[in-house]
Amino acid sequence: PSHCVNELLPVLSSPCYMGAMEDNKPWALISEVGGEQGYLEEVTDIMEQHFQLICYKDFIQNPKLHGPKIQAMFVWHRPLAEPWLLSLLPSLKVVANGGVGIDHLNVPYISSLGVKVTNTPGVVSNATADMALGLLLASARKIVEGHQIALDPKTTHLPENLMGVEVTGSTLGIIGMGHIGSKIAQRARGFDMKILYHNRNRRSVEDEQGVGASYCENMDDLLKESDFVMVALNLSPETTGLISHRELSLMKPTATLVNISRGLVVDQDALVKALQSGTIRAAALDVTHPEPLPRDHPLLGLPNVLLTPHLGTNTYTTTRRMVQRMVENALAAVKGQSIPNEVKLKWV
Numbered sequence: 104p105s106h107c108v109n110e111l112l113p114v115l116s117s118p119c120y121m122g123a124m125e126d127n128k129p130w131a132l133i134s135e136v137g138g139e140q141g142y143l144e145e146v147t148d149i150m151e152q153h154f155q156l157i158c159y160k161d162f163i164q165n166p167k168l169h170g171p172k173i174q175a176m177f178v179w180h181r182p183l184a185e186p187w188l189l190s191l192l193p194s195l196k197v198v199a200n201g202g203v204g205i206d207h208l209n210v211p212y213i214s215s216l217g218v219k220v221t222n223t224p225g226v227v228s229n230a231t232a233d234m235a236l237g238l239l240l241a242s243a244r245k246i247v248e249g250h251q252i253a254l255d256p257k258t259t260h261l262p263e264n265l266m267g268v269e270v271t272g273s274t275l276g277i278i279g280m281g282h283i284g285s286k287i288a289q290r291a292r293g294f295d296m297k298i299l300y301h302n303r304n305r306r307s308v309e310d311e312q313g314v315g316a317s318y319c320e321n322m323d324d325l326l327k328e329s330d331f332v333m334v335a336l337n338l339s340p341e342t343t344g345l346i347s348h349r350e351l352s353l354m355k356p357t358a359t360l361v362n363i364s365r366g367l368v369v370d371q372d373a374l375v376k377a378l379q380s381g382t383i384r385a386a387a388l389d390v391t392h393p394e395p396l397p398r399d400h401p402l403l404g405l406p407n408v409l410l411t412p413h414l415g416t417n418t419y420t421t422t423r424r425m426v427q428r429m430v431e432n433a434l435a436a437v438k439g440q441s442i443p444n445e446v447k448l449k450w451v
């Protein structure tokens with residue numbers, strides 16, 4: 104198998120190499136997204152059932168040789184499918200993204216080249232919702248601080264000052280009630296939370312009752328009432344900087360902001376100020392802008408911030424499902440068949 108580089112998953116093995124030349128499967132370029140580890144074997148094994156893989160590092164050494172044979176490109180949330188690269192891939196039929204967010208892809212431009220764009224909605228929702236609740240609980244109950252204290256050899260007594268806020272019975276405001284938002288609401292019900300949501304379009308009464316969430320037409324009402332504000336939106340021009348000074352100032356001083364969508368939905372400078380001044384209690388962020396943050400970024404020095412490095416979909420099960428879906432989408436596009444998850448709009 105071919106093993107390139109992966110930031111998302113641990114482990115791996117051999118360095119990048121190209122699939123066997125005698126293989127008749129279509130060629131796919133697999134994006135290189137960081138680190139010196141290889142891809143998880145499950146990822147490349149699934150892909151190699153249908154494609155011959157070449158990783159970016161090998162491709163770029165001789166793009167003129169490799170470019171013309173490549174029909175599919177597998178990408179994760181990094182802007183690899185840029186015009187200069189696409190111009191080296193005259194036979195490309197599809198950019199198959201792993202994950203639901205496609206804000207890093209210029210869909211109109213890619214489509215103008217006759218290349219399809221696909222994503223993997225649905226399969227990411229459970230793992231992302233689990234992570235959302237994990238961040239909420241960890242921030243509320245100071246789990247990471249507790250872990251650090253437990254490890255500290257100087258700790259001689261129980262940390263009675265490490266007080267958290269109660270999750271059970273609190274109010275959760277979910278901004279963005281798509282598939283992931285609904286899964287978050289379902290989980291929050293288990294904590295007897297009162298659930299408010301704001302969404303561009305109100306969900307049906309059945310949907311609302313199904314997850315036990317009440318609609319706030321005005322997002323301000325949700326911000327004012329919630330103990331935890333959960334950002335679960337796609338990034339789009341409309342949602343960029345949606346949570347800024349004004350929105351943060353509407354939140355309770357005891358409230359926590361959790362973001363599992365995209366860093367740019369939150370105005371980070373405004374967030375830093377709100378956290379420094381006590382406008383809000385805390386923030387728990389799986390996403391930032393950029394990722395990773397520069398080492399001197401003020402968010403890294405704040406005691407009331409919990410950060411994880413975009414781990415939302417990082418489970419073996421969800422990764423396998425995503426890769427399976429990426430392959431199905433790419434294969435359908437290469438064969439000219441109907442594509443399960445084609446992205447047609449610039450922003451979804």
Ligand SMILES: O=C(O)[C@H](O)CO
Pocket residue numbers: 179180201202203204205227415416
């Ligand atoms: O968009 C998604 O589904 C996740 O962020 C993984 O990239």
